[in-house]
Amino acid sequence: MTEIALLLFVIVMFLCSAFFSGVETGIYRLSRFRLRLGVEQGRAFYKQLSTAIADGQGLILSLLLGNNIVNYLATSGLTWWLLSYLKDENLAEFYTTIIMTPTLFIFGEILPKSVFFYRADSLIRPLAPAIWGIWRLCTLSGAVQLMRLLFRVFSRLFRIAVDTAAAVDITQRSQVRQIFQETRDEGLLTSIQKNMIQRLINIPEVSVGTVMVPMNKVEMAEINSNRSALLAIVARCPHRRIPVYEKDRSHILGFIDIYQTLGAGEEFENLRPFVQPLVRMDMSTSVLDAISIMRKGPHRIAVITASQAGLLAEQKKPLGILTLKDLVEELTGELARYEIASDQSKTSGQKSTW
Structure with missing residues (x-):
């Protein structure tokens, strides 16, 4: 019974790893236009999701923290499960590495990220309560603040320049491009207006x-x-x-x-x-x-x-x-x-x- 419970635990942690990896990509790909529209229309879960996404850095740190925790738990659980059969710690660690490395990389990283990359809007919305809950838990527990502090300390220690203004500018322009792309087929603008808006969006990058x-x-x-x-x-x-x-x-x-x-x-x-x-x-x-x-x-x-x-x-x-x-x-x-x-x-x- 213990072995079955351990195996189920490993599977659950593996699914959680896929969840965190996919949501991390989905947050970047999520349409901000549809998100705001959902908030204005009072759709379920959109307000909570908007609140979490408003704290972009905190949300990403929460997802990364959660992903690392479940990966560690999945690896530990599999090692423990293998020990019950192999009775050799070194052999159990070896097989754990052989099994978990490709499995987590393909099914816990690449596959969920690819799925969320193309289906972000349809997948993120039903997961909004879980996303908001994880962000809220990490924020209230002080984990996000601690990671931010460590980030600033190591940035100064290794003299890593972080151009926040430039990063925000690039992100905002990317979001404007996305909004324009999503609304250009609505027929509200003439072809001349569309071309001018497209040039206006791209012009900061032109020398x-x-x-x-x-x-x-x-x-x-x-x-x-x-x-x-x-x-x-x-x-x-x-x-x-x-x-x-x-x-x-x-x-x-x-x-x-x-x-x-x-x-x-x-x-x-x-x-x-x-x-x-x-x-x-x-x-x-x-x-x-x-x-x-x-x-x-x-x-x-x-x-x-x-x-x-x-x-x-x-x-x-x-x-x-x-x-x-x-x-x-x-x-x-x-x-x-x-x-x-x-x-x-x-x-x-x-x-x-x-």
Whole structure:
């Protein structure tokens, strides 16, 4: 009878291990949109589940603690059960290791995690009372607070930097993506709105280095260009604003506005009177930061430079050109392009891209 009870105990602990492993994955995969909807509609168990999930770190620590405890109990129970037959401690420990290692790994970890990964919403809800009870027990007993304290102590001891703000930001963006994915087929938004929202969600991860125009594709004017040389550039270039360099294309002085330069109606031997300053940005700058910089200042063109430590912005190698239009297109999609055929384009009503 004792042997049967021990075997049943091991099986129960094994099922509990699968429960903890699966729920741990299910918590990450659970739809926050459906959870909030269930709370607002007063569905059973959703409020308790929402309360537990609100303390994300505490809930995960509770699940990990529970998983380790049941794994230890399952292993101890099997060892004890084998001892009743083998009468040899070393042999019992050996067979326990041979049996429990693959069994727990496959059926206590991989299989339940895979099932909960794809069926989180349908499986987590009926398990909500148990999940809430485990979290509440670990919280009231002080186990969660103790593990948090140990985590902080060891983090400082080993100088492990924990960027909580970044982790929260990534998690929240992931949840927004999930909510958007779940509601995009409801027909409330047009395809244009859907695309813009998708770009808005993804834009914090986009750097200016990925959206700039490479230097080898940028049409530029030399500082000593006269009116005729500038007209030749305008004939093949569709842009209103053109970067200006001196001697070497890597030495960018600023940019000129074609309308203002050619609209002056007078001959000129160089472009110095018309050169306007431009802003320089590191290639790792995010698109959102670039939009903020160019919106606050009178900047329409930015030079994107290489990430070279110890150098001033003017000394860094230019990699490309970025315009406000390029940044806006990351939200709106590709904008229409209008070409400037000559200095007459201003009077003909045509517009340029820069």
